[in-house]
Amino acid sequence: MTAQSRRVARGVEGSEEKGKVMNIEIKEMEERRAKIIVSNTTPSIVNLLRRAMIADVPKMAIEDVEFHLGPIRDEHGNEYESAAPLFDEIIAHRLGLVPIPTDLNLFTFRDQCSCGGVGCPQCTIIYSLSKKGPCTVYSGDLEPVGDPSLAPVDKNIPIVKLGEGQALLIYAIAVLGRGKEHAKWQAAQAVGYKYYPEINIDTKLCDLCMECAQSCPVNILKSDGKKIIVEDNEKCTLCNTCVEVCAPNAIKVIGRDDKFILTYETDGALKAYDVLIYALRILRDRFSEIEKSLDSIK
Numbered sequence: 001m002t003a004q005s006r007r008v009a010r011g012v013e014g015s016e017e018k019g020k021v022m023n024i025e026i027k028e029m030e031e032r033r034a035k036i037i038v039s040n041t042t043p044s045i046v047n048l049l050r051r052a053m054i055a056d057v058p059k060m061a062i063e064d065v066e067f068h069l070g071p072i073r074d075e076h077g078n079e080y081e082s083a084a085p086l087f088d089e090i091i092a093h094r095l096g097l098v099p100i101p102t103d104l105n106l107f108t109f110r111d112q113c114s115c116g117g118v119g120c121p122q123c124t125i126i127y128s129l130s131k132k133g134p135c136t137v138y139s140g141d142l143e144p145v146g147d148p149s150l151a152p153v154d155k156n157i158p159i160v161k162l163g164e165g166q167a168l169l170i171y172a173i174a175v176l177g178r179g180k181e182h183a184k185w186q187a188a189q190a191v192g193y194k195y196y197p198e199i200n201i202d203t204k205l206c207d208l209c210m211e212c213a214q215s216c217p218v219n220i221l222k223s224d225g226k227k228i229i230v231e232d233n234e235k236c237t238l239c240n241t242c243v244e245v246c247a248p249n250a251i252k253v254i255g256r257d258d259k260f261i262l263t264y265e266t267d268g269a270l271k272a273y274d275v276l277i278y279a280l281r282i283l284r285d286r287f288s289e290i291e292k293s294l295d296s297i298k
């Protein structure tokens with residue numbers, strides 16, 4: 001048990017096996033989505049990275065919503081009822097899911113903040129929302145109190161439709177949290193990995209019948225006139241259809257268990273690059289803690 005834990009710890013820090021260093025190659029890095037190749041590793045380590053991205057990387061989300069009660073008046077003296085067609089709890093839940101821009105160098109957890117958890121610009125964002133019906137309330141109607149760059153990243157998420165004479169006056173408080181506490185704090189979405197596909201075609205057994213190419217669901221097998229070529233092996237889903245339609249042993253498709261394609265998205269609260277870096281930092285810190293504890297046992 002002890003030896004096993006130590007081997008994993010070294011794996012995250014770099015050397016899964018002696019002389020091998022875990023390597024991360026960024027294939028695609030957009031603001032909200034990324035594709036990376038992780039090699040010289042094992043499925044368990046890649047899964048650790050996936051789980052850290054989903055459950056451990058923090059982000060800001062609305063946690064408390066205060067609804068004004070009683071009549072609301074506009075500047076012309078018209079009176080509105082503090083009401084909406086949805087329960088307050090549902091509106092609060094929808095506001096909680098609105099992506100809030102998160103700078104992890106700026107924000108800290110409330111219970112770890114120098115303010116002692118009272119709430120300050122380092123741990124809390126306050127939003128106000130004031131809408132009078134008939135209208136649709138959108139995420140963009142949340143106005144940050146203070147820094148305007150903290151406005152929600154997507155402005156067009158519908159929250160609730162207000163009818164004639166209805167109005168909402170809301171104060172909402174966003175704090176830092178983790179995906180393992182609630183999905184609204186989940187920094188990365190659609191995180192998945194697959195074994196790196198390798199396709200080998202025996203040219204001696206291939207008569208260019210093209211049946212493999214026609215059967216391929218992702219259409220990556222082509223002919224250059226003399227032989228079958230694989231256009232983009234990373235698109236292969238390891239379905240093995242080409243292997244089944246071709247002569248025995250002519251095509252070999254394998255998914256490597258030491259190299260993986262990891263893809264993920266973010267909702268815009270964090271940049272995809274920041275999610276990766278933060279998740280790796282979390283794993284590094286966690287395993288150095290384990291290593292320290294093991295040293296203290298000796």
Ligand SMILES: [Zn+2]
Nearest residue numbers: 113115120123
């Ligand atoms: Zn604070």
